[in-house]
Amino acid sequence: xxxxxxxxxxxxxxxxxxxxxxxxxxxxxxxxxxxxxxxxxxxxxxxxxxxxxxxxxxxxxxxxxxxxxxxxxxxxxxxxxxxxxxxxxxxxxxxxxxxxxxxxxxxxxxxxxxxxxxxxxxxxxxxxxxxxxxxxxxxxxxxxxxxxxxxxxxxxxxxxxxxxxxxxxxxxxxxxxxxxxxxxxxxxxxxxxx
Numbered sequence: 001x002x003x004x005x006x007x008x009x010x011x012x013x014x015x016x017x018x019x020x021x022x023x024x025x026x027x028x029x030x031x032x033x034x035x036x037x038x039x040x041x042x043x044x045x046x047x048x049x050x051x052x053x054x055x056x057x058x059x060x061x062x063x064x065x066x067x068x069x070x071x072x073x074x075x076x077x078x079x080x081x082x083x084x085x086x087x088x089x090x091x092x093x094x095x096x097x098x099x100x101x102x103x104x105x106x107x108x109x110x111x112x113x114x115x116x117x118x119x120x121x122x123x124x125x126x127x128x129x130x131x132x133x134x135x136x137x138x139x140x141x142x143x144x145x146x147x148x149x150x151x152x153x154x155x156x157x158x159x160x161x162x163x164x165x166x167x168x169x170x171x172x173x174x175x176x177x178x179x180x181x182x183x184x185x186x187x188x189x190x191x192x193x194x
Contacts, residue, residue, distance in 0.1 A: 039187055054173060055118055057117050079191075090179060106121055135179050
C-alpha cells in the first residue's frame with residue numbers, strides 16, 4: 001500500500017483501502033446526537049382469566065404503557081427499544097398449593113411482531129427461545145434488539161414500531177385468581193433532546 005499526495009492509503013492497484021473507523025448513523029436535521037439510556041417500567045397483576053389461564057405478552061410497541069413514557073416524550077425527539085425484561089413474582093409460597101393450582105407453561109421471546117396474547121401453549125412453544133414458566137416460582141425472561149431494522153431510531157410522536165417481544169402462557173389454574181405480578185422493564189435509548 002502506498003500513500004498518495006492527499007495522505008490517503010491506496011492499494012497498489014489504485015483502489016482506496018477499506019475504511020476501518022466507526023460508522024455513525026445519520027441524525028435527523030438539527031437533532032442533538034447524544035443519547036441517553038433509561039429503564040421504563042410497567043407493573044401488572046397476574047390474574048387468571050375465566051378459563052384458569054395466565055397468558056400475556058409485551059412488545060416493543062407497548063413501551064408507551066410504561067409509567068414514565070410521557071415524561072420522556074416531552075424531552076426527546078427519537079427513541080429505540082434495546083431490550084425488554086419480564087419478571088414474574090409469585091404472590092404465595094414456592095411450594096405447590098393445591099388450592100390455587102400450580103402448573104407449568106411456557107414463556108418465549110420473538111423477533112416477529114407480537115399483536116396479542118397467545119391462545120395456547122403451542123403459540124409460545126413455536127419459538128426457539130422458550131423456557132418453562134411455573135405459576136408458583138419467580139421467572140425472568142429477556143428480549144434484546146438485534147439487526148439494523150430493530151436498532152433504528154423512531155420519532156417519539158409517531159406510531160411505535162413492533163419488532164417483537166415476549167409471550168407467556170400457563171393453564172390449568174384456578175379461574176379469577178391473583179397469582180402475583182409481572183414487572184416489565186424496557187431499556188430505551190433516547191436522542192434529540194428538545
